[in-house]
Amino acid sequence: xxxxxxxxxxxxxxxxxxxxxxxxxxxxxxxxxxxxxxxxxxxxxxxxxxxxxxxxxxxxxxxxxxxxxxxxxxxxxxxxxxxxxxxxxxxxxxxxxxxxxxxxx
Numbered sequence: 001x002x003x004x005x006x007x008x009x010x011x012x013x014x015x016x017x018x019x020x021x022x023x024x025x026x027x028x029x030x031x032x033x034x035x036x037x038x039x040x041x042x043x044x045x046x047x048x049x050x051x052x053x054x055x056x057x058x059x060x061x062x063x064x065x066x067x068x069x070x071x072x073x074x075x076x077x078x079x080x081x082x083x084x085x086x087x088x089x090x091x092x093x094x095x096x097x098x099x100x101x102x103x104x105x
Contacts (some may be wrong), residue, residue, distance in 0.1 A: 004097075022062035023091045030055045030095030038103045042075040056092055063087045 033051045036042035045051055063084045068072055073080045 005019060015066045018066040018069070019063060019087065022059055023087070023094075025062070026055055026059035026088075026091040027095045027098060029058070030092070031099050034095075034099035035103060055095070056088060059091055060084055060088050 030051075033045050035057065037045035037051055064080070067080045067083060069078075073083070
């Protein structure tokens with residue numbers, strides 16, 4: 001009988017690239033929603049949930065998935081949660097910094 005083929009393990013580089021992609025997506029989405037709220041007066045951007053909370057939830061799930069691919073943090077879920085919260089905070093901070101310096105409050 002032939003041995004069972006081994007499944008390829010995800011590489012840490014994929015998680016890092018995915019985290020960078022989530023960061024860029026979060027900043028761009030938050031910037032676009034804030035611009036839509038301040039400049040373009042979009043009706044969808046009138047809700048604080050859509051402008052602030054929805055991009056944060058999407059970023060948290062993206063960072064969580066990226067860290068789920070990490071083999072180093074499988075045994076320490078509390079570190080994974082802390083890293084997800086910290087990454088979400090920094091990407092939200094970058095989003096708000098870019099939005100507020102461009103368009104003001």
